[in-house]
Amino acid sequence: MSESCARVLKQTFGYTSFREGQLEAIEALFNGNDCLVLMPTGGGKSLCFQVPAIVFNGLTLVVSPLISLMQDQVQQLRLQGVKAAYLNSSLAAEDAAQVNQDLQNNDLDILYVAPERLLQSYFLNSIKHLNIALIAIDEAHCVSQWGHDFRKEYRRLGELKQSFPTTPFIALTATADDATQADIAHQLNLKTPFVFRGGFDRPNIRYNQLAKYKGSDQVVEFIKQQRGNSGIVYCNSRAKVDELSQKLSKSGISNGAYHAGKDTTERARVQNLFLNDDMQVVVATVAFGMGINKSNVRFVVHHDVPRSVEAFYQETGRAGRDGMPAEALLLYDERDAAKIKKWIADGSTPDRFEIEMHKFEAMQSFSEAQTCRRQILLNYFGDSRLEPCGNCDICQFPPKMFDGTIVAQKVLSCIYRLRGETSAQHVIDVLRGKNVRKIFDLKHNELSTYGIGKDESDQYWHNVIQQLIHKGLIRIDMTLSGILRLNESARSALRGECKVSLAVPKFKVSSAKKNK
Numbered sequence: 374m375s376e377s378c379a380r381v382l383k384q385t386f387g388y389t390s391f392r393e394g395q396l397e398a399i400e401a402l403f404n405g406n407d408c409l410v411l412m413p414t415g416g417g418k419s420l421c422f423q424v425p426a427i428v429f430n431g432l433t434l435v436v437s438p439l440i441s442l443m444q445d446q447v448q449q450l451r452l453q454g455v456k457a458a459y460l461n462s463s464l465a466a467e468d469a470a471q472v473n474q475d476l477q478n479n480d481l482d483i484l485y486v487a488p489e490r491l492l493q494s495y496f497l498n499s500i501k502h503l504n505i506a507l508i509a510i511d512e513a514h515c516v517s518q519w520g521h522d523f524r525k526e527y528r529r530l531g532e533l534k535q536s537f538p539t540t541p542f543i544a545l546t547a548t549a550d551d552a553t554q555a556d557i558a559h560q561l562n563l564k565t566p567f568v569f570r571g572g573f574d575r576p577n578i579r580y581n582q583l584a585k586y587k588g589s590d591q592v593v594e595f596i597k598q599q600r601g602n603s604g605i606v607y608c609n610s611r612a613k614v615d616e617l618s619q620k621l622s623k624s625g626i627s628n629g630a631y632h633a634g635k636d637t638t639e640r641a642r643v644q645n646l647f648l649n650d651d652m653q654v655v656v657a658t659v660a661f662g663m664g665i666n667k668s669n670v671r672f673v674v675h676h677d678v679p680r681s682v683e684a685f686y687q688e689t690g691r692a693g694r695d696g697m698p699a700e701a702l703l704l705y706d707e708r709d710a711a712k713i714k715k716w717i718a719d720g721s722t723p724d725r726f727e728i729e730m731h732k733f734e735a736m737q738s739f740s741e742a743q744t745c746r747r748q749i750l751l752n753y754f755g756d757s758r759l760e761p762c763g764n765c766d767i768c769q770f771p772p773k774m775f776d777g778t779i780v781a782q783k784v785l786s787c788i789y790r791l792r793g794e795t796s797a798q799h800v801i802d803v804l805r806g807k808n809v810r811k812i813f814d815l816k817h818n819e820l821s822t823y824g825i826g827k828d829e830s831d832q833y834w835h836n837v838i839q840q841l842i843h844k845g846l847i848r849i850d851m852t853l854s855g856i857l858r859l860n861e862s863a864r865s866a867l868r869g870e871c872k873v874s875l876a877v878p879k880f881k882v883s884s885a886k887k888n889k
């Protein structure tokens with residue numbers, strides 16, 4: 374068996390050896406076991422079912438939620454001489470009829486099918502009598518409520534096990550914490566599956582975080598440091614994507630905007646230019662990237678904090694797939710975090726609320742952490758590391774702490790005296806003693822805190838405010854469009870009963886140290 378697999382690997386795919394986990398999974402399937410494969414994006418999950426599809430006698434069904442990915446993989450497999458096809462809503466009726474005919478004639482090795490199609494009873498009935506050697510569920514985290522990308526149409530895939538009780542199943546995903554992993558096996562009715570968990574580390578990606586202040590300027594500056602290399606910038610809204618894309622254009626950075634509000638032609642245009650290295654940057658919502666296989670993406674920027682660690686990992690994972698050094702930059706702003714919490718509270722059903730909040734809070738603590746970012750990331754996926762990585766901003770440029778008691782008191786007393794009119798920018802304007810209309814209208818120039826912070830920049834104070842929020846001394850009240858409020862613990866800091874230790878604010882991504 375392993376010899377035929379090695380031959381197929383060589384002849385069909387042109388590779389000389391299996392990666393860790395691939396052959397183990399295939400052998401387990403060959404022995405009739407179910408499998409659960411957890412490997413990072415780019416880890417080589419597809420071969421775990423593509424090789425058996427060729428080696429095993431009979432048909433391999435692949436369930437995938439991603440139409441573009443199906444098309445890509447089928448096209449690729451056909452070029453390699455594999456009898457492959459797909460069935461989904463994008464297919465014309467006569468093409469679908471042809472696929473069905475090939476299916477009935479046992480003339481296919483591998484069929485990709487969208488879950489809703491597979492589960493239609495007429496379709497299930499039409500394949501029941503076929504020799505189905507293997508069923509693969511790709512992007513299997515979609516089956517779990519615990520996953521970050523739960524999809525309704527995946528819900529019923531558990532029924533498949535009843536229809537095909539003797540066929541081995543393989544479930545594959547790039548992102549699974551322990552709860553999701555257990556839930557996938559449970560939802561799909563996998564029978565004591567062989568579990569392979571690949572290392573989640575992407576050592577060539579350097580993780581960086583900056584407090585967001587005038588995010589679009591920070592993005593422009595960061596991209597200018599990247600010497601023309603390709604990258605992706607993610608934003609949380611379509612409007613932001615369009616705005617930032619224009620800003621990059623004005624700064625002379627070749628880029629395209631990509632989100633679900635653009636028509637198909639425009640999206641294809643941007644994607645192709647990017648894939649062919651004719652466009653440096655794609656500014657996008659999360660709609661961009663799934664199934665896009667570009668190996669030389671050198672950086673991924675999150676202009677807005679994503680909703681989960683899984684999403685962050687998956688999106689940053691699109692950088693550096695060729696193994697060469699790559700950068701991930703997260704711009705973090707407490708106000709974004711508060712906004713997302715409000716979206717989650719307003720937008721999710723009761724059964725999703727806790728899960729989504731829990732996932733976002735994990736992302737939030739990753740963003741606020743002052744210890745090795747890779748350690749936090751890998752620990753989240755149960756791939757624990759004892760040593761700091763040496764290739765993240767915290768490891769390379771450890772935060773320098775200083776006694777920030779007086780600095781903190783300036784901010785806290787300013788918020789206290791403003792009593793309600795306290796957007797972060799207004800606090801900063803008062804601290805710096807600016808000549809802005811609103812201050813004079815409200816007579817805030819008469820406060821004792823007016824101008825006590827004029828020696829530092831806006832960005833400095835913004836950063837300090839963020840740190841005070843992280844420390845729990847102040848909070849953002851989203852019910853009143855994001856004003857700042859003092860917490861109970863601010864009192865003792867104001868009275869000088871406790872010291873406040875702060876990190877020296879950092880505004881730029883420092884370039885990697887050569888010899889670490």
Ligand code: ADP
Nearest residue numbers: 388390391392412413414415416417418419420
């Ligand atoms: P995933 O689905 O886990 O994101 P893919 O299956 O798309 O990853 O594989 C990522 C890349 O690695 C592909 O270009 C694939 O051809 C390549 N690859 C997979 N397995 C091997 C192997 N054993 N040897 C060499 N390259 C491989």
Ligand code: ZN
Nearest residue numbers: 745762765768
């Ligand atoms: Zn580190």
